[in-house]
Amino acid sequence: MQMSGAQMVIEALIAEGVDTIFGYPGGAIMNVYDEIYKQNKFKHILNRHEQASVHAAEGYAKASGKVGVALITSGPGFTNAVTGLADAYMDSIPLVVISGQVPMSLIGTDAFQEIDAVGISRSCTKHNYLVTDAKDLPRVLKEAFYIAASGRPGPVHVDIPKDVTAQIEEFNYDIEINLETYKPNVKGNTRQIKKAVEAIAKARRPLFYLGGGIINSNAAYEVRELVHKTGIPAVETFMARGTLAHDDKLLISMLGMHGSYAANMAMSETDLVIGLGARFDDRVTGKLSEFAKNAGVIHVDIDPASISKLVNADFPIVGDIKNVVLEMLGLSELIDSNKYKSWRDTINNFDALHPLTFHEDSQRLKPQWVIQRVGELLGDSANISTDVGQHQMWAAQFYPFTRPRQWISSGGLGTMGFGFPAALGVKAASPEKISINFTGDGSILMNCQELMTAVEQKLPVINIILNNNFLGMVRQWQTLFYDKRHSQTDLSVQPDFVKLSEAFGGLGYRVHTKEEFDAALKDAVEKNVVAFIEVIVERFENVMPMVPSGGSLFNMMLLEKKEKK
Amino acid sequence: MTETSERRVISVIVVNEASVLSRITDLFSGRGYNITSLTVAPIPESRYSRLTIVTSGSVRVIEQITKQLHKLIPVLRVYEHADLVEKEMALIKFPLSENLSDISTLCAAYNGKIVNVGENVIIAMVADEPQRIENFLRVIKKYNPKEIVRSGAVALER
Numbered sequence A: 001m002q003m004s005g006a007q008m009v010i011e012a013l014i015a016e017g018v019d020t021i022f023g024y025p026g027g028a029i030m031n032v033y034d035e036i037y038k039q040n041k042f043k044h045i046l047n048r049h050e051q052a053s054v055h056a057a058e059g060y061a062k063a064s065g066k067v068g069v070a071l072i073t074s075g076p077g078f079t080n081a082v083t084g085l086a087d088a089y090m091d092s093i094p095l096v097v098i099s100g101q102v103p104m105s106l107i108g109t110d111a112f113q114e115i116d117a118v119g120i121s122r123s124c125t126k127h128n129y130l131v132t133d134a135k136d137l138p139r140v141l142k143e144a145f146y147i148a149a150s151g152r153p154g155p156v157h158v159d160i161p162k163d164v165t166a167q168i169e170e171f172n173y174d175i176e177i178n179l180e181t182y183k184p185n186v187k188g189n190t191r192q193i194k195k196a197v198e199a200i201a202k203a204r205r206p207l208f209y210l211g212g213g214i215i216n217s218n219a220a221y222e223v224r225e226l227v228h229k230t231g232i233p234a235v236e237t238f239m240a241r242g243t244l245a246h247d248d249k250l251l252i253s254m255l256g257m258h259g260s261y262a263a264n265m266a267m268s269e270t271d272l273v274i275g276l277g278a279r280f281d282d283r284v285t286g287k288l289s290e291f292a293k294n295a296g297v298i299h300v301d302i303d304p305a306s307i308s309k310l311v312n313a314d315f316p317i318v319g320d321i322k323n324v325v326l327e328m329l330g331l332s333e334l335i336d337s338n339k340y341k342s343w344r345d346t347i348n349n350f351d352a353l354h355p356l357t358f359h360e361d362s363q364r365l366k367p368q369w370v371i372q373r374v375g376e377l378l379g380d381s382a383n384i385s386t387d388v389g390q391h392q393m394w395a396a397q398f399y400p401f402t403r404p405r406q407w408i409s410s411g412g413l414g415t416m417g418f419g420f421p422a423a424l425g426v427k428a429a430s431p432e433k434i435s436i437n438f439t440g441d442g443s444i445l446m447n448c449q450e451l452m453t454a455v456e457q458k459l460p461v462i463n464i465i466l467n468n469n470f471l472g473m474v475r476q477w478q479t480l481f482y483d484k485r486h487s488q489t490d491l492s493v494q495p496d497f498v499k500l501s502e503a504f505g506g507l508g509y510r511v512h513t514k515e516e517f518d519a520a521l522k523d524a525v526e527k528n529v530v531a532f533i534e535v536i537v538e539r540f541e542n543v544m545p546m547v548p549s550g551g552s553l554f555n556m557m558l559l560e561k562k563e564k565k
Numbered sequence B: 001m002t003e004t005s006e007r008r009v010i011s012v013i014v015v016n017e018a019s020v021l022s023r024i025t026d027l028f029s030g031r032g033y034n035i036t037s038l039t040v041a042p043i044p045e046s047r048y049s050r051l052t053i054v055t056s057g058s059v060r061v062i063e064q065i066t067k068q069l070h071k072l073i074p075v076l077r078v079y080e081h082a083d084l085v086e087k088e089m090a091l092i093k094f095p096l097s098e099n100l101s102d103i104s105t106l107c108a109a110y111n112g113k114i115v116n117v118g119e120n121v122i123i124a125m126v127a128d129e130p131q132r133i134e135n136f137l138r139v140i141k142k143y144n145p146k147e148i149v150r151s152g153a154v155a156l157e158r
Helices: A005-015 A027-038 A050-064 A076-090 A117-124 A134-149 A162-166 A190-202 A220-230 A261-269 A321-330 A337-353 A367-381 A390-398 A419-429 A450-456 A472-481 A497-503 A514-527 B020-030 B059-071 B100-109 B130-143
Strands: A002-004 A020-023 A043-046 A068-072 A095-101 A127-130 A155-161 A168-170 A206-210 A234-236 A251-254 A272-276 A296-301 A315-318 A382-386 A434-440 A462-467 A507-511 A531-536 B006-015 B037-042 B048-057 B075-080 B084-095 B113-117 B121-128 B147-150 B154-157
Touching: A002 A005, A005 A027, A005 A134, A005 A162, A020 A050, A020 A419, A027 A068, A027 A095, A027 A155, A027 A162, A043 A419, A043 A450, A050 A068, A050 A076, A050 A095, A050 A419, A050 A450, A068 A076, A076 A095, A076 A117, A076 A155, A095 A134, A095 A162, A117 A127, A117 A155, A117 B020, A127 A134, A134 A155, A134 A162, A134 A168, A155 A162, A190 A272, A190 A296, A190 A315, A190 A321, A206 A220, A206 A261, A220 A321, A220 A337, A234 A261, A251 A261, A251 A337, A251 A390, A261 A337, A272 A321, A296 A321, A367 A382, A367 A390, A367 A434, A367 A462, A367 A514, A382 A390, A382 A419, A390 A434, A390 A462, A390 A472, A419 A434, A419 A450, A419 A462, A450 A497, A462 A514, A497 A507, A497 A531, A507 A514, A514 A531, B006 B020, B006 B059, B006 B154, B020 B037, B020 B048, B020 B059, B048 B059, B059 B075, B084 B130, B100 B113, B100 B121, B100 B130, B121 B130
Parallel strands: A020 A043, A020 A068, A068 A095, A095 A155, A127 A155, A206 A234, A206 A272, A234 A251, A272 A296, A296 A315, A382 A434, A434 A462, A462 A531, A507 A531
Antiparallel strands: A002 A168, B006 B048, B006 B075, B037 B048, B084 B121, B084 B147, B084 B154, B113 B121
């Protein structure tokens, strides 16, 4: 069928089963927006900044497991979106981001709103395309969706010059994808899997090291089964939160820089690390030469480049986590779960010695209490997004996660301003769940214009602003490592967050006490309108425990023990 | 790190399409890998090109380079050569006033000859293993070469 390049974009999105896209129009993408106006097969959510569009698409992708789509214009539209691309690249989130480009005849002339978009996105996407002929569009779009979602997922950027979106060509989407150079290996090597299971059976103190790849592979329930069948304790990375339920006896906690004492000690004492979809990030390992020093390493990952990148793998297995775990389950009778009882006891003793906790304060609310309280009140009924900083670590530590895809946070890139737009995407993907965004007084200002999107699109995200009048995480480092020189982190001068939300038509609450907080949250949930709940919290609270940057996991700064009254 | 850095030759077969070369070089610069030399030309009667990259790094770095290269979508194959035939070409411009028979004899010893004669200068060509090219270039210094162009290495597995 003959149609314009712009129509092809619409038809391809429909064929891919896309129901929601996020975007912002502009000159070079106008032909496509004209076709969006004419169709009603999918919904377009207008954000108020292109960065927010990409983060919203990320939130949508993470909550739904589908490919997120964002549509933006050339030049500044594209450069605004780059942070989102980089964020999705670091956290392996499947996205297709389509940008307009100046007409072919103007490329390279420094035309109005021209920038070398594919040149910029090359290093922060899984792949990218500059489409120079509408004949290529069906193939390129089909490949883009395939590449984004397959293998190790990631963002794919498609840049389309304006004249290409106007060009009339034949559209046929019923084509086979034939990428001779891209064939991700999804089935793990059976012999290698057997060897790994035999190593597990021999180990005395094995430890599951669960990573975000499990969530991407939709393998959390298979992993739960494997953990329960083997009786081997597990630590989760930040990205893997929700793989095991918070009350699972075999879940120790999160490990790493702000991991629990027990999780980090277990990793230091284990004799066999069973890494599933984790990438041994520096925030996890601390000092590499001391990391799991006496342990063998099984590393299952779909990305061969992740294996033995930082920590040498004795049993490398390239494959999709779900396939490999299913094969491991088939061999699990080789493993005697009773064997690890004393190892489990050791870990429980670690936990009893320094549990993950905090001290209550009579003066101001503790931020950790707020997280815990939301967990008590909403628990499984909420999806949890965050921005970046102290509140993010507290949310990862203290929220009682019950399921995969409940936890949506910027891990790899650590993007302030991610949370609110991501939570919009989460709400669009799963409207039946309450969408909470834990944020700080620093982060929330980085995308607060999304109040307008939330009000207009009736996406009732509840933003819980843990306000300590500080750029808290940087302040914490300054306190600990820069002799308390709090350079440019004191945020005493702030907007009135209540009025700010109200100015856009949202709800605003400022709370100082537990009672006020409960009432505000209840009210916001009932009213079902976007809300800012500003919680005035202790200013100088630190995230603990903490492994100082470059330190060993077993050398943690710990929460000071409080004297019993 | 105590890991020692060693010279390696890596061949990369890529789809011959727009911007594929910058994908490769961006990967090297973005991840802090070295490129000593890089040559690229289309493979006859195919839609592919072959790159020969001379690089250096520890065993771990070389392994990462090959894996990261392979992750690029247009990359078909990556060969990290152990046993190979390697050749490089060099063009050298000498003043006509130098001892041409010496130069000619030396060139012959390195699979080369004088390939162009101008009014004031001659151009000589040699083609040999990169290490031998180094030797040659050291030896001919005393004939006051005005300009030297090296092609970078090309290699084939034995």
